[in-house]
Amino acid sequence: MESTKISIFCPATIANLSCGFDVLGMALEGIGDRMNVSLTQEKGVQITRITGGDLPMEAEKNVAGVAALALLDAAHYQGGVAIEIEKNILPGSGIGSSAASAAGAVWAINKLLGDPFTPLQLVGFASLGEALASGSPHADNVAPALYGGITLIRSYDPLDIAKVHCPPLLHAALLHPQIELKTSDSRSILKRTISLEKGIRQWGNVGGLITGLFTEDYGLISRSLEDRIIEPLRSLLIPGFDDLRQAALKAGALGFGISGSGPSVFALTTGPEVALNTEKSLINCYQSLGIPFKTYTSAINHRGVRLWNYQTDSVK
Template sequence: MEIKIFCPATIANLNCGFDIMGLCLENIGDEMIFRKSVTKGVQITKITGANLPYEVTKNVAGVAALALLNTVENNFGIEIEIHKKIRAGSGIGSSSASAAGAVFGVNELLGKPLSRNQLVDFAMKGEAIASGSEHADNVAPCLLGGFTLVRGYNPLDVIKIASPSELYAVVLHPHIEVKTADARAVLEPTVPFKNAITQTGNLGGLIAGLFTNDYELIGRSLNDVLVEPFRKQLIPYFDDVKIAAIQSGALGAGISGAGPSIFALCKGENLAKEVAKAMQNSYSRTNIPFDFYISKVNEQGIKVI
């Protein structure tokens, strides 16, 4: 009759995988509570941690939940509580956690008629409310865990990729706002053919490195020649933090999603702590407050708690 779930944060793009790659974080995320109701449809009964609409058709979680509930035969309604722990606009999948959590929770109360892969499509419906388009680079890793690759959308084709056991992520979140629309607006509509080849090689290298546990190859592949050169201008002191991360031993660093969060990937927890310290020291010289997180890659994704 009632369940409580944890909806993890995610890092999308991973430099060379713009709009198609993402990974799931372990210890950062929202909580949501779902209850069966005699009133048909979806109702959002409580929201904490953010100023979000209770109107179902204007809420990311509401739209995603309704899309699924209207597709599967049922004889009850759903009440949802949303407890936000991921800041909106942070670049680590705040809206995606809500959308993915909504379809996961509804599916659980329905008796799990759909697989996690099938739920991605419904989560994208909610994600579109926040970003203006249906995309899966955040909701897929949130639902499936680990790394995910969106090979295509027509039809939707998502592949989960297991990560090396010692891979850790460090995330520094400056308390500034980068609107997704602005982050899209700074991108060029066309790219040089040479850069497209470089980016494709890096994407292939990243995937190969994950499959073969080749940390050096992962590091060499975390290079973005298409998006980062334009988007980094929206994030104050981005270059300083990235240089600090790499000089302290990170495999690579870049923009998480549309920003403003900056991520680094590291081999081992001890090194991740050193990298986090270097990134903090670098950003502490600014007058911008920030949060930071250290997380192993979360292979499970959303879970009942």
């Protein structure tokens, strides 16, 4: 018999994009995990290797494992899968580390099984992995990881996802302050009610951002990258946030905000050069704080999780 091993790239993602709390997300080209996935005769999910992160090996406690189990269960698959994870996206960084693992696992298994599920269904399975990581099955990282580009979650119940046009010049610069900030803590700082006035401003900005993306109006995109609801609370947990924003905007970035629930922050730019300038400014700004950090620049990933290679071995 034959055994097929699939090797994939799983992109990092920026959720929220300032105004689009819980609904918008964007996939990155330059940062991502690598996973190897193969079908096994043994039932269940075995996580056989994890490098680059101290994560649980038991399938039921691992986001990739939980997502994979949900898919296998829905597929009534009699065998199982073996998963190797090479983490490059640091867990807890706020750029979709758990989402990359969950999205990668379901994308690869779906591929190996002959694509029985739609991308929308894959987001559903992957969200169950996300629920393990953060306590709620949010999809604003797994959706862009699977669809690529910029995605909108119109509704969670029922799950309804649309792809938003992504202008070709768009790039991102990111800074990851290496402080611990759990998604569940970042959520508990939020207030359960907002003023109608702030709500109107937020849906005006979501509308403006999406209109700007479709019409490639970078000025409108820039003006719409504003969040008066979540950011004022969450930014309190990120040292130097206001200075970083000023540095990014001074370097020519279109906008600046918190990536997902943080602690990473992101800036969007027109083109790679402004992204590199912005990265430099973020570095200059943060060096004096004494907090270890990493920075990245990246183009936008338009395809989502993608194949690196197939390996088919004869098994005796």
